[in-house]
Amino acid sequence: MTRPLVDLQTTPHGGRSLFATQPITRGTNIFACEVPFAHVIYKDYRREVCAQCFAYAASTSRSIGDPRTWSIRSCMRATAETVWFCTDECKVTWESGVIGPLIADVNALLGKAKIATRSQSARDGHDPILPNISTAQITQDYIDEAWVDVENFVSSRTLLSSYCSTMNLEDMELEISRSVASAIVQRYVIDHRLANLTASSVISSSDLWAEVLNLQSSELSNVSLRPYILKAHLRVYAFLCHSLPTHLKTYVPMARIILARDTGNAFGIWDGDSRDEMLGWGLWAGASYFNHSCCPNVEKTRVGRAMHFTTSRSVETGEELCISYIDTNQTITQRRQDLENSWFFKCRCQRCLLEEASLH
Structure with missing residues (x-):
């Protein structure tokens, strides 16, 4: 039986989240949630x-x-x-x-x-x-x-x-x-x-x-x-x-x-890759186990009704698999404000901690 690439675990910082069970190369399809609930x-x-x-x-x-x-x-x-x-x-x-x-x-x-x-x-x-x-x-x-x-x-x-x-x-x-x-x-x-x-x-x-x-x-x-x-x-x-x-x-x-x-x-239902217009929203329950990072290692793509997740870089065994909930091209202040307003947490990902330290 093939060993799954990812495992669902409880974390001290963000509830349940998905982690790599083995090294994963960039561009690997690791997860798909077929329909919104x-x-x-x-x-x-x-x-x-x-x-x-x-x-x-x-x-x-x-x-x-x-x-x-x-x-x-x-x-x-x-x-x-x-x-x-x-x-x-x-x-x-x-x-x-x-x-x-x-x-x-x-x-x-x-x-x-x-x-x-x-x-x-x-x-x-x-x-x-x-x-x-x-x-x-x-x-x-x-x-x-x-x-x-x-x-x-x-x-x-x-x-x-x-x-x-x-x-x-x-x-x-x-x-x-x-x-x-x-x-x-x-x-x-x-x-x-x-x-x-x-x-x-x-x-x-x-x-x-x-x-x-x-x-x-x-x-x-x-x-x-x-x-x-x-x-x-x-x-x-x-x-x-x-x-x-x-x-x-x-x-x-x-x-x-x-x-x-x-x-x-919930995830927004957007007009393709341009994300110029949000057409509605959906709750893909399994897909919601991905936590956020401002330096994500996973990209999400909607394919029809399904939500697909692919590694955007190589991932090591035991590494948490994260997507980005927001536009990561913003400043740390803007990113944190967006996350607190919509997801109710202050981001303390590796990138945010490094940028925060550089401000002091």
């Missing part, structure tokens, strides 16, 4: 991004007709929203699967939500789910109590129906709802064995949901930095409790788990 493509790009492989019409010559949109589409069910594809092959692959059509059906239901105007957003201070809060109030106990309160609130069908009938979601709240709903569909499919989903062989667990649970939660750090996000998450939870079909509603409690792990673990 949760994902969403932003509304403005849905006609331009292939629903199957995430190809972007504006950055390829394969489009027909309007160069910024795909012409191949599918609407398999009366309830489903229209989805777009770059080729007939992608359309056939998507339609022959289980998850894509189920997500489309759910997104059609979520698409009926009323979207807030700017004036509505500005005066949205009366929301009964959570009063306006300040950073001084935020503790883990406070967040836990807020979630208990919203769970009690949604347990009353009358209150929930009345609340959601007048709810005006922010655009981003609806995008977050679609992302969480895609994870709920994945979990439903896994539990009911409707599709053959397997995790990467590198990770010890073959359970995709177990991989998600093993990811580090950034809930307290995220809400402390952005107090408004707690109300948004609670509104998303209430909206999903109200809007999802009965067979999926039992999975809505997992929304908090997804939301707590999404911010620090």
